[in-house]
Amino acid sequence: MTPFAPHVYADRRRRAAAQAAAAGLDGVVVTPGPDLTYFLGYPASTAGERFTLLYVPAAPTGAEPDGVAQALAVVPRLEEHDLRQGAVGPVETLAWTDGEDEHAAAARLLHPGGRYAISDSAWALHVLGLQRTLPGTVWTPFTRALPLLRAVKSPEEVARLAAAGAGADAAFAEIVRRPFAGRRERDIATDLDALLREHGHEQVDFTLVCAGSNGADPHHEADDTVIREGDMVVLDFGGLADGYGSDTTRTVHVGEPTAVEREAHDVVRAAQRAGVEAVRPGATCQDVDRAARRVIEDAGYGEHFIHRTGHGIGLTTHEPPYMVEGETTPIAAGMCFSVEPGVYLPDRFGVRVEDIVVAFDEAEPEGARRLNVSPRELQIVG
Structure with missing residues (x-):
């Protein structure tokens, strides 16, 4: 896939942040699959069992905290280089190593009791892991929380x-x-x-x-x-x-x-x-x-x-x-x-x-x- 310009992916993250805020969410958790490609230009395989996510915190239109215009991703250390090279535009990474609790690493970006949209294609293994690590957190499918985001094409x-x-x-x-x-x-x-x-x-x-x-x-x-x-x-x-x-x-x-x-x-x-x-x-x-x-x-x-x-x-x-x-x-x-x-x-x-x-x-x-x-x-x- 020929990538779009870097600003396209940043604009998509901004729109997701604004729609998440309007929906009363704390943020959007994006996992490998079409959502990650859409927001980062990085076609990570959905076949691997190791946990990767892009985090987009909710923010009203015009507000750009870290992780919106500047992408913020949790990634296995052995795939960190690939993500940095494959992403379109700059990305800040939080890497975890085999043997560590990958969901605990992701939890550093999130908080218990929060409300998050998560990619429809997320593995149940990881959704359950996040629920265990972040008790009281509410998860909703991406396409239910932000139904028009990917549906409306440029x-x-x-x-x-x-x-x-x-x-x-x-x-x-x-x-x-x-x-x-x-x-x-x-x-x-x-x-x-x-x-x-x-x-x-x-x-x-x-x-x-x-x-x-x-x-x-x-x-x-x-x-x-x-x-x-x-x-x-x-x-x-x-x-x-x-x-x-x-x-x-x-x-x-x-x-x-x-x-x-x-x-x-x-x-x-x-x-x-x-x-x-x-x-x-x-x-x-x-x-x-x-x-x-x-x-x-x-x-x-x-x-x-x-x-x-x-x-x-x-x-x-x-x-x-x-x-x-x-x-x-x-x-x-x-x-x-x-x-x-x-x-x-x-x-x-x-x-x-x-x-x-x-x-x-x-x-x-x-x-x-x-x-x-x-x-x-x-x-x-x-």
């Missing part, structure tokens, strides 16, 4: 998401020119992986290829199923390009579809359009779900739409906010998320159409701009 972040989406669109344009009939799902998935990398992705997270009755399973993993003439095939693929995600789904058909298959696809495409058009000033996340779901229910397929309509995207391909009933978060300018309704008929076939959209930007100030522009009509492949 223009620079949207540009990276758009570039990732363009790479996914280019991969789709090439895959539909290749033969499907007689090949395994796994072969098409391998081709998609290579095409995504060819078009700018450094990481491929998924290449779902779901032929025939496998399409009725929204998360079917490509296997040795041979694709045959007459199959509907759901293609769902994406990953990271320059650190930001792509995620798109198109449904193709091997040869001419039946009337029922074409009808189901038309319904899903109309539902997807309705979901995108539901992004309007004053709309909430659940309004997107309701709009898409209403089209499918009115067509008689309601029981076969079995998942939420969308999810946020950014440094990861799935993140808050979620376009689902009960999610009353207002849609804000700069939010980027998927709109991906589907219909899944058990033992028969599935259909899904998915685009990433950005809300209320300069191109669509009163609605959503699609970051995927590949054809949504049912494509016929050979």
Whole structure:
């Protein structure tokens, strides 16, 4: 991932500090994963068991105590050099050594009885360790305490998401020119992986290829199923390009579809359009779900739409906010998320159409701009 300028990460910490103060928190504890990358530019692995954290103390707008503009991190001594070299901008470190109580080291920055937001991806081992070391402390998930912080993208972040989406669109344009009939799902998935990398992705997270009755399973993993003439095939693929995600789904058909298959696809495409058009000033996340779901229910397929309509995207391909009933978060300018309704008929076939959209930007100030522009009509492949 090409890093942003140092001031970008400092500004993000300032915004987190201000939002934490407004939420009545004492600070934010950031652990390895996308949050640490977001605030520090340091892509620390989430696989290691040793405890690393970045601490952002709460501070009203305009106040900048140590640890806000100046990053303050607790880190294993053997990884201190890597963090200092990998972070964008200066960082002050508090190092601990194997054999020491790592949670006690972190507790030097915090206080018992405090209220803190902590990264959603924090290990339970460390959350429990902090609870033991800091009795009476209240912990809340980062995305619940600061729901709009990472969800609202800057223009620079949207540009990276758009570039990732363009790479996914280019991969789709090439895959539909290749033969499907007689090949395994796994072969098409391998081709998609290579095409995504060819078009700018450094990481491929998924290449779902779901032929025939496998399409009725929204998360079917490509296997040795041979694709045959007459199959509907759901293609769902994406990953990271320059650190930001792509995620798109198109449904193709091997040869001419039946009337029922074409009808189901038309319904899903109309539902997807309705979901995108539901992004309007004053709309909430659940309004997107309701709009898409209403089209499918009115067509008689309601029981076969079995998942939420969308999810946020950014440094990861799935993140808050979620376009689902009960999610009353207002849609804000700069939010980027998927709109991906589907219909899944058990033992028969599935259909899904998915685009990433950005809300209320300069191109669509009163609605959503699609970051995927590949054809949504049912494509016929050979």
